[in-house]
Amino acid sequence: MKFYGAAVSGNAYKVGILLELLQVPHETVLIDFSKREHKSPEFLQLNPRGEVPVIEDENVVLWDSGACLAYIARKHGGDKWLPADPAGLAAVMQWLSLAASEIQFGLQYARRGLMQKRWTAGTLEQGHAISRIALDAIDQRLQHNDWLALGRPTIADVACFPYVETAPESGLPLEPFPRIAEWLARCRALPRWPKR
């Protein structure tokens, strides 16, 4: 498997986490954002969005971190990290969707805005309002559960982890959310969970 990533990207980090957890042999190709490699015609053929991660495996080419996680989980983890029964799959999907929506357009955009002084989807205040929807949803779930979906770690946790972990870099300290801090620690304590 070929894994196109970039050290700065939390979306690529998600895929890197799962590849380590499941010990999937792979070759990493680092995309250099400073050289705009992610917007090159060759790369846009792999991913029309012009983003990492992308994976290539035999004849399969996939963009989008959630889709990459689903593929790796189903191929290398059986039902453990992403079950196929209707209720189990949908329970995980809720959090993949949150990761693609409020986490991406709240936490990720606010962090990038603060780091790069570049605001492409609203102000910091708007980004924080969207982020809080995600943090509140996660916090509410963790009131009575250790993991986001089902009763065990799944790709729901992997997908939400990176940009929740860096919430302070998005301007949102996690002190008001002790349950979320405990969940982050539980994720990090899983065997082979890689640091960013």
Place this chain on the structure above:
Amino acid sequence: MKFYGAAVSGNAYKVGILLELLQVPHETVLIDFSKREHKSPEFLQLNPRGEVPVIEDENVVLWDSGACLAYIARKHGGDKWLPADPAGLAAVMQWLSLAASEIQFGLQYARRGLMQKRWTAGTLEQGHAISRIALDAIDQRLQHNDWLALGRPTIADVACFPYVETAPESGLPLEPFPRIAEWLARCRALPRWPKR
């Protein structure tokens, strides 16, 4: 199955489409946004995001349109609308993610902004830039394919349809995208595809 929806919501419309396509018996509960029913304490217990759609089925409660589609597809459509093999599931997932990200925060937000004169995630121009990523990705896919994932209609098409159909209401006419207009027509021609 109980389906919480609202006539104005394209996200609820996605679920309404699949329920009709698969002829799933259900009871529809209309949520009145003007009375802020979606932000009531009771509804927030069902969905911490305070949005439609939500479905309840036996002991399962699900928020998020993508998760609802996955549940209904797996329960009532076998592998037809959402397969469980790694490559097939991931191919559909790419478009569910696009629907949750660029389509939601581009096309949906621009449309809501224009209709309600309320801008909660950036300006119209920013919304259009995000929308174009989605429209270009769909257009590129349709160059050599009739459907977004695999070689047949799946929930990828259902998830992307509503806010692409209303792109003109988001301030983005579809005339520059004849392939997208043809794809919308192919969707509408499927047996039992309901009008908005």
